[in-house]
Amino acid sequence: MINRPHIIILGGGLIGLSCADSLITGGARVTLVEKQAQTGHGAGRYNSGMVHPSQAAPWLFKGDKLSATKLVLKLAQRSSDLLQNRRHQLGCLDKNRSAGSLQLFDSIFAGQTVFESSNDLGIAVDIYRGAWGFQRYGLHYLNDISGDAFHYCQRLTEDLIERGCHIQYGQNAALNTAQNQCHGIEIDGQIIHSDHVIVACGAQSAEFLNAYGINLPVSAMKGHALSFERPVGISLPEIPIMHWDSRSALTVFENEVRLSGTIGEDNPDALLDIWEEIAPDIVNAFADPVVRWSADRPASKLGRPIIGQTPLSNLWVNSGHGHMGWSLCAASGGLMSQMILDGKAAPEFALPL
Numbered sequence: 001m002i003n004r005p006h007i008i009i010l011g012g013g014l015i016g017l018s019c020a021d022s023l024i025t026g027g028a029r030v031t032l033v034e035k036q037a038q039t040g041h042g043a044g045r046y047n048s049g050m051v052h053p054s055q056a057a058p059w060l061f062k063g064d065k066l067s068a069t070k071l072v073l074k075l076a077q078r079s080s081d082l083l084q085n086r087r088h089q090l091g092c093l094d095k096n097r098s099a100g101s102l103q104l105f106d107s108i109f110a111g112q113t114v115f116e117s118s119n120d121l122g123i124a125v126d127i128y129r130g131a132w133g134f135q136r137y138g139l140h141y142l143n144d145i146s147g148d149a150f151h152y153c154q155r156l157t158e159d160l161i162e163r164g165c166h167i168q169y170g171q172n173a174a175l176n177t178a179q180n181q182c183h184g185i186e187i188d189g190q191i192i193h194s195d196h197v198i199v200a201c202g203a204q205s206a207e208f209l210n211a212y213g214i215n216l217p218v219s220a221m222k223g224h225a226l227s228f229e230r231p232v233g234i235s236l237p238e239i240p241i242m243h244w245d246s247r248s249a250l251t252v253f254e255n256e257v258r259l260s261g262t263i264g265e266d267n268p269d270a271l272l273d274i275w276e277e278i279a280p281d282i283v284n285a286f287a288d289p290v291v292r293w294s295a296d297r298p299a300s301k302l303g304r305p306i307i308g309q310t311p312l313s314n315l316w317v318n319s320g321h322g323h324m325g326w327s328l329c330a331a332s333g334g335l336m337s338q339m340i341l342d343g344k345a346a347p348e349f350a351l352p353l
């Protein structure tokens, strides 16, 4: 590329970093601005670690759920393959980790309904046969995978820097706009010009864009995590275990066991009450949590992420991945790069203007 476009990305979470990755591969120069002192400390820091196309159905969405699910499923399946490849290249694939995830249900009827709809969508799913002794109806999703999202953010950040990405930390940027165009950002009284700016600020994207009169239908959906040292002497599941009713999960990582997720709970300790009932042998073997954490998922009111142009020319948004950001990050970054560098249209992900 003779004239390499300069692109500024606001937000160094899973989505901002993945945009940077694809844009640099496509030949762009990238400056990434992260308002915290490190990348990867947003909603992905202690997430459940599942790359789970099986969970593409939107939460808390009252529109055409089936169409939204099909759209997100397709993006997640593509993203899962891309991500696996990138994790392999970056040396952060955990070779001891088995593929798959298990979802447990309080009601057999709810489980059977999800089984039927998963089959209809072509998701590879089996009925749970009782491994690890959970006393519930369950579904085993064969093609989901898992891994530590924060470790990936760290490795990807190192790789991006090696490939020339400029990262500025701990700063709040404002947009530099004139005549309905975005010309770059203003930071510490200095203007940095760019050809394009991408807002990938997770759950804070809506508030950020609102200051420029742009309405982004994304709201914050709180989730929590408790992290424990791996207990010894008990059998731990090799794949993540989800609980449908509480929208939470138990995930065994290399050095920790994490309870995470929930919807509508104020406090991470709710996770202990939920999982004490589902997996008493594991929970009773835990010492005190080493981490208690809460974060806001960027939940789109459209039931799918919003990836596209804003009403200000040269200003783009990539947000609203809800409970699916780790599952969708690689393909979302790729799509953004194709839109900006190759002019690819993807109206199915557009911000309604």
Ligand SMILES: Cc1cc2nc3c(=O)[nH]c(=O)nc-3n(C[C@H](O)[C@H](O)[C@H](O)COP(=O)(O)OP(=O)(O)OC[C@H]3O[C@@H](n4cnc5c(N)ncnc54)[C@H](O)[C@@H]3O)c2cc1C
Residues within 6 Å of the ligand: 010, 011, 012, 013, 014, 015, 016, 033, 034, 035, 036, 039, 040, 041, 042, 043, 044, 045, 046, 047, 048, 049, 050, 051, 052, 171, 172, 173, 200, 201, 202, 203, 204, 205, 208, 222, 223, 224, 225, 260, 261, 262, 295, 296, 297, 298, 318, 319, 320, 321, 322, 323, 324, 325, 326, 327, 328
């Ligand atoms: C408890 C929990 C469990 C989850 N489990 C899973 C899972 O198993 N699988 C899955 O696929 N997804 C999961 N998710 C969802 C996933 O983690 C999110 O969808 C994803 O992190 C969103 O990525 P993001 O980059 O949009 O936002 P974030 O990761 O929140 O990153 C946004 C970044 O932007 C920065 N920022 C904000 N404002 C500005 C600004 N003005 N300027 C510069 N930077 C700014 C923030 O500091 C942050 O670093 C889970 C989330 C939670 C909370």
